[in-house]
Amino acid sequence: AEYHRLWPEIERVTKEQIKYAQMGLGNDAWHLFAEEGEMKMYRREEEVNGLVVDPLKACHVVKGVTAHEMCHYFFSPQYRYDWETTLEHMTVVENISDDTLIFLQLHKRIWPATQRDALFWSHIRQVPPNEPGVRDIWIVVNNSTELPKHPPDNKKCIRLFLTVCLLCQTIVSSPKEGASITRDNLTCKITYCSVVNPGGWAPASVLRAVYKREYPKFLKRFTAYVIDQCKNKPIMF
Numbered sequence: 001a002e003y004h005r006l007w008p009e010i011e012r013v014t015k016e017q018i019k020y021a022q023m024g025l026g027n028d029a030w031h032l033f034a035e036e037g038e039m040k041m042y043r044r045e046e047e048v049n050g051l052v053v054d055p056l057k058a059c060h061v062v063k064g065v066t067a068h069e070m071c072h073y074f075f076s077p078q079y080r081y082d083w084e085t086t087l088e089h090m091t092v093v094e095n096i097s098d099d100t101l102i103f104l105q106l107h108k109r110i111w112p113a114t115q116r117d118a119l120f121w122s123h124i125r126q127v128p129p130n131e132p133g134v135r136d137i138w139i140v141v142n143n144s145t146e147l148p149k150h151p152p153d154n155k156k157c158i159r160l161f162l163t164v165c166l167l168c169q170t171i172v173s174s175p176k177e178g179a180s181i182t183r184d185n186l187t188c189k190i191t192y193c194s195v196v197n198p199g200g201w202a203p204a205s206v207l208r209a210v211y212k213r214e215y216p217k218f219l220k221r222f223t224a225y226v227i228d229q230c231k232n233k234p235i236m237f
């Protein structure tokens with residue numbers, strides 16, 4: 001799909017997101033707003049034209065799954081209703097290639113904000129490891145896009161804009177002498193980044209309360225789902 005009209009944008013945004021996820025917290029003023037076990041969630045307070053677009057960065061470490069498995073369940077449409085609880089409707093409007101799809105998602109209304117929908121391309125790819133000890137890296141990037149066939153329906157709901165990435169690293173601890181690798185040897189380090197522009201006005205206090213509640217719930221639920229889906233299956237590296 002290298003010749004698809006969106007390909008230059010997909011390449012550019014994916015490369016940006018790899019750098020952004022791998023830079024860690026950098027020297028920006030991130031505020032740790034949620035911490036549960038290995039999961040740490042940070043946000044920065046930012047507004048664009050009076051709209052809350054707080055960037056979010058979450059770091060998490062889970063045992064027993066690979067980066068490929070984590071990204072596979074995040075990317076693949078067939079599992080989305082199992083873990084994405086804020087979805088009212090989801091459809092794939094374009095199959096650009098087996099590693100790039102365009103989704104149209106209608107999210108449940110979160111009172112008192114108006115209902116939102118999102119139209120975004122989603123791209124999954126393996127990335128060369130960038131540090132010793134890391135066996136492989138996989139990333140999924142979701143980035144809003146526009147399609148003439150799916151214009152915003154401002155009467156029905158507000159189209160939000162998002163850039164999201166899930167970057168996962170697989171770390172394998174050496175199995176006992178001569179033993180083969182089992183899921184006990186697997187650690188997956190996750191960096192989840194998101195910037196959601198709500199697209200239309202919503203009270204800052206309301207949005208920040210929604211973010212504070214929904215993001216920890218989302219990452220906990222998603223990672224638990226993948227662990228459960230993989231536990232009795234052969235390892236997918």
Ligand SMILES: O=S(=O)(CCO)c1ccc(-c2ccc(C3CCCC3)c([C@@H]3C[C@@H]3c3ccccn3)c2)cc1
Nearest residue numbers: 084086107110113116142164198210211214215218
């Ligand atoms: O990672 S993804 O690409 C996974 C694919 O689904 C993704 C994540 C989050 C969203 C999302 C869409 C709408 C809203 C709000 C905006 C105003 C009212 C609803 C929110 C707010 C942040 C809260 C939220 C956070 C996490 C999960 C659900 N809700 C988030 C969309 C996609």
